[in-house]
Amino acid sequence: MNQSWQPSHAEDSAPTGHSLEVTTIADSETTMRLSRVQALARWRSPSLWGGLALIPLILLSRRFLEFFVSAGKPGWSPATLPLFYLFILAIAIVVCALLTAVAMVRRNPAIAAYTAPGTSISVIFHRDALELALTTGTTTIPYNGIKDLARIGGGIFLRERGTRGIVLPRELFPDAAFEAMGRRQGGRSAPLPNLSKEMRAVLIAGAVLILGVGIVAAITISRDSAPNISLSSAPKGCDMVPAGTVAAYLPGTACNAYDRDASNRYLRWSGSTGLLSTVEATVTVEAGESGAKDCFTTGRQEMVTAAPTYANQSQQEISRLGDNGPAVDQGWLITGVFGKNGGYPRADIVVRQANACVRITASGFGDSRARDSGPATANDAAMSFTREILTSLSR
Numbered sequence: 001m002n003q004s005w006q007p008s009h010a011e012d013s014a015p016t017g018h019s020l021e022v023t024t025i026a027d028s029e030t031t032m033r034l035s036r037v038q039a040l041a042r043w044r045s046p047s048l049w050g051g052l053a054l055i056p057l058i059l060l061s062r063r064f065l066e067f068f069v070s071a072g073k074p075g076w077s078p079a080t081l082p083l084f085y086l087f088i089l090a091i092a093i094v095v096c097a098l099l100t101a102v103a104m105v106r107r108n109p110a111i112a113a114y115t116a117p118g119t120s121i122s123v124i125f126h127r128d129a130l131e132l133a134l135t136t137g138t139t140t141i142p143y144n145g146i147k148d149l150a151r152i153g154g155g156i157f158l159r160e161r162g163t164r165g166i167v168l169p170r171e172l173f174p175d176a177a178f179e180a181m182g183r184r185q186g187g188r189s190a191p192l193p194n195l196s197k198e199m200r201a202v203l204i205a206g207a208v209l210i211l212g213v214g215i216v217a218a219i220t221i222s223r224d225s226a227p228n229i230s231l232s233s234a235p236k237g238c239d240m241v242p243a244g245t246v247a248a249y250l251p252g253t254a255c256n257a258y259d260r261d262a263s264n265r266y267l268r269w270s271g272s273t274g275l276l277s278t279v280e281a282t283v284t285v286e287a288g289e290s291g292a293k294d295c296f297t298t299g300r301q302e303m304v305t306a307a308p309t310y311a312n313q314s315q316q317e318i319s320r321l322g323d324n325g326p327a328v329d330q331g332w333l334i335t336g337v338f339g340k341n342g343g344y345p346r347a348d349i350v351v352r353q354a355n356a357c358v359r360i361t362a363s364g365f366g367d368s369r370a371r372d373s374g375p376a377t378a379n380d381a382a383m384s385f386t387r388e389i390l391t392s393l394s395r
Helices: 030-044 046-059 061-069 080-104 175-181 197-224 243-249 289-309 368-394
Strands: 020-025 120-125 129-134 137-142 146-152 155-160 166-169 254-261 264-270 276-285 310-317 330-338 344-353 356-364
Touching (some): 030 166, 046 061, 120 175, 243 276, 243 368, 289 310, 289 330, 289 344, 356 368
Antiparallel strands (some): 146 155, 155 166, 254 264, 264 276, 276 356, 330 344, 344 356
């Protein structure tokens, strides 16, 4: 257990008229012992804890923004934010503990510089300051300038204001030294364990395992707890796309719609006049983003595979449905004339928004007029129908 000594008032300690000098000789274990003390002493730093507390805020800044942007949408609640914060904070602490474990089994070069075996280390306790004599130099530290003084295992951690601190052998600070400094000596503390190689391996392996499980769990929770879109709250059947939008692209249309299962809906509009003949839509809403991402990946791969069957075509990744349309998380579009011999205009699009995946194919007639201007119309129709469906899902 780490124990601190707090400064007492001058009248609480008897004045000392003489200096007290204490000297110790470093041995072969001193460097490693003090290296372990230094590694643990970092946990006393307020800046360390402040940094750990700040890490989740930085990583969650995008999620905070998503919350304000998505406020009011189905399935989105701020209740998950504190849980995310605590979970990421726990991972950050595990990472820091892992780094501490590694530091505890390594020689600290800065400490080794003044603790070589046979090296003399001395402290002279004067009335108002202590004089520290190391092989690296001599330093005078006023007692009122000491910010932190803690006994950690077999060492002493001493930090002067404005410095990162130094670790010294416990032998340099006998009871009389604390009396000279006007500080109270805390209770006794047990020495740090001298870890065996097996215990070091177990410690490091355990920290790595905890870190790995934590990272995987955090990614899974983050991926599957984004704002949820519900298919059950969307308009039924063909009402997912307003009649006005349908009529603009498919005059004299008929529509068929059915639910393949609770999370998948299929819709097909057929027109008898105009440039387009059919628009087909498959709407899939998964429980989390991972399933919607898989749906998008599958749809995109099918489109890329079908690309060679177009007489001419263009493919592109899209992040927005039209120049002024809404943004999507993922999107892929292929437009052109489908089929090598004559063919017909066609636009194929797949997009993902949160946990929803929408795949739409707009096809035209095979006459020459449709082949000339049909691809652009099919493109506009695919974009419009996709926008309308995503809007209906978000209501």
